[in-house]
Amino acid sequence: MVFQQDNAAVHNARLTNDFFQENNVALLDHPACSPDLNPIEKVWGWMAWEVYKNRDQFQTMDALLEAIFTTWTKVPTNLLFLGL
Template sequence: MNSQEYQNVLQDNLLPFINSFEGNEVIFQQDNASVHVSRSTKAWLEANSIATLEWPACSPDLNPIENVWGWLVRQIYSQDKEYSSRNELKEAIERAWHELTSQMLSKYIHSMPNRIFEVIKKGGNTIDY
């Protein structure tokens, strides 16, 4: 994905989402992927009045969605499963996605205080989460 494609995704998805919170301050969180921090993306975010959370380079990734992605990958490729077609893989991803529960997501979100404590304890280095 390049910066323009990323900005199209933001245009089609982020803007409507943010607009649903009219009257409330929203701060957008993203990591330091090159398309997220490119000059054109920064200019796009500024032009659309989207505040972003500062994200230090080489910081441990505390975003709970990373745990969700990890869980999905483990589900999809459990027992060394391999897929013979793109459609078969897509179906496996959709099955795994539908197996996610609100309890699992809540567990990841509620682990944030412990994650932050661990990062502080390790002086900003990576943690085992």
């Protein structure tokens, strides 16, 4: 069995690594925080930039949520497929 995971330190618990070793699970060597393992990160980054691009300070949670949902409908489709 082969398992692929992000090798960031926060995802490399000793308990998990011991389990893999004891059960002969091979880990694929992969760089930490690799964007191709989690392409949605590009979308979240774009959305945060878009929501706050005018340096808006939202006065209510409803106003912030409205900005988030409006921005979600504007996510460029090409952003969803980058790196896949």
